[in-house]
Structures are given as structure tokens and as C-alpha cells.
Amino acid sequence: GAGVSQSPSNKVTEKGKDVELRCDPISGHTALYWYRQSLGQGLEFLIYFQGNSAPDKSGLPSDRFSAERTGGSVSTLTIQRTQQEDSAVYLCASSPPGGSGNTEAFFGQGTRLTVV
Amino acid sequence: DQQVKQNSPSLSVQEGRISILNCDYTNSMFDYFLWYKKYPAEGPTFLISISSIKDKNEDGRFTVFLNKSAKHLSLHIVPSQPGDSAVYFCAARSGNTPLVFGKGTRLSVIA
Numbered sequence: 001g002a003g004v005s006q007s008p009s010n011k012v013t014e015k016g017k018d019v020e021l022r023c024d025p026i027s028g029h030t031a032l033y034w035y036r037q038s039l040g041q042g043l044e045f046l047i048y049f050q051g052n053s054a055p056d057k058s059g060l061p062s063d064r065f066s067a068e069r070t071g072g073s074v075s076t077l078t079i080q081r082t083q084q085e086d087s088a089v090y091l092c093a094s095s096p097p098g099g100s101g102n103t104e105a106f107f108g109q110g111t112r113l114t115v116v
Numbered sequence: 117d118q119q120v121k122q123n124s125p126s127l128s129v130q131e132g133r134i135s136i137l138n139c140d141y142t143n144s145m146f147d148y149f150l151w152y153k154k155y156p157a158e159g160p161t162f163l164i165s166i167s168s169i170k171d172k173n174e175d176g177r178f179t180v181f182l183n184k185s186a187k188h189l190s191l192h193i194v195p196s197q198p199g200d201s202a203v204y205f206c207a208a209r210s211g212n213t214p215l216v217f218g219k220g221t222r223l224s225v226i227a
Binding site for chain 2 (some may be wrong): 004033035041042043045048058059061081091093102104105106107108109110
């Protein structure tokens with residue numbers, strides 16, 4: 001597909017369970033980001049992958065959150081022992097190579113996670 | 117500490133009039149600024165951007181103004197249309213760092 005694809009689009013899980021959210025970025029995009037949007041809030045940065053560099057994990061809210069990007073393409077965000085406050089829309093974005101950083105990020109449609 | 121602030125959570129404008137959405141930032145290292153538009157149940161879509169070396173960028177009905185001394189940018193939409201009703205996010209970055217977003221402003225264009 002032409003855009004960023006995320007799956008599943010909706011996920012309901014029980015408190016304490018682990019969840020995995022998947023992101024397929026646009027082909028050729030070297031940067032990949034995960035953000036989340038809680039109800040009534042802005043987009044909160046979680047983690048950033050740029051090419052072969054070490055990921056910027058500074059936005060991960062706790063050690064229950066982790067993310068991988070395999071082969072420089074698909075990324076998986078894992079949340080262990082989910083809590084109700086993890087309920088949010090998780091958004092993935094990718095952007096093309098751009099040395100100066102003057103490139104926009106293209107977002108997927110998001111995964112709505114509900115922890116009950 | 118919020119580095120990008122959108123102080124108006126909502127704005128209502130009549131169709132055909134100008135919509136002005138505002139954004140303030142605190143980090144003087146930001147060198148690239150973007151506006152995104154978001155409809156319910158969809159991801160944000162890129163609207164327009166501006167580099168810190170410019171003070172204005174125009175694309176059709178959308179114009180972004182940057183005032184570096186005031187650390188302020190604004191998005192003008194003219195004429196506003198009902199289809200412009202959405203949440204608008206301001207974002208900024210420094211070099212290749214991740215985009216930092218504001219909390220958004222919900223624009224309602226009334227027919």
C-alpha cells in the first residue's frame with residue numbers, strides 16, 4: 001500500500017495482559033515514530049527509529065513499553081502488563097530520508113487500545 | 117514542560133471567513149514547523165510546513181506565518197469551508213529530532 005499501515009485498528013484487552021501493535025511504514029522511509037494520543041490530549045512522543053542509529057526511547061512512559069524495528073521496516077510496539085491508563089490511540093508515522101530534517105512525517109490511522 | 121503550546125482548545129468560524137489558529141513554542145532550537153489536520157478515527161495528515169529561515173509559506177487557502185522573535189506561528193485558512201472542520205495540531209522539530217506536538221485546536225466551520 002501507499003501509506004503507513006497499522007494493525008489492529010482496534011484492540012480491547014484485559015488489564016495485566018500483554019499487547020503488540022504493528023506498524024508497516026511507507027517503503028523507503030528511514031525514520032519511524034510511535035506516538036500516542038490519550039482522550040483530550042495531544043500527541044505524546046514514545047519512540048523514534050532513524051536508519052541504523054540507536055532508537056530514541058526517551059518518550060517511553062515506563063519499562064512496560066518497548067518497541068522493535070526489524071530489517072529497517074516493520075515495527076512492533078509491545079506493552080506488557082497493560083494498565084487502564086495505557087488506553088489511548090497509538091499512532092505510527094514514517095518519514096523519508098532528509099539530512100536537514102525538513103521532511104514531514106506521514107501517519108497511519110492508529111490503533112485504538114482499550115484496557116478493561 | 118510543554119515546548120509547543122496551542123492555547124485555544126477550540127475555535128468556531130463562519131463559512132467563508134478567515135480561520136486563524138495559533139501556536140507558541142519555547143525551544144529556540146526548533147528549525148522546522150508543521151501543521152497537521154486530524155479527522156475523528158483517522159491519523160493526522162500533513163497540511164503545511166515552514167522552515168525557520170522563512171517567515172511565510174502559502175499553499176492555496178492555507179498560509180503559515182512564523183515570528184521567530186516571538187516564538188509564535190499561526191495558520192490562516194481563507195476562505196474557511198465546512199470540510200476544514202477538524203482538529204489542527206502544530207508541531208516543531210530541531211534537526212532530525214522527533215516532532216513535538218501541541219495539544220491541538222478543534223476548528224468548527226459553521227455553514
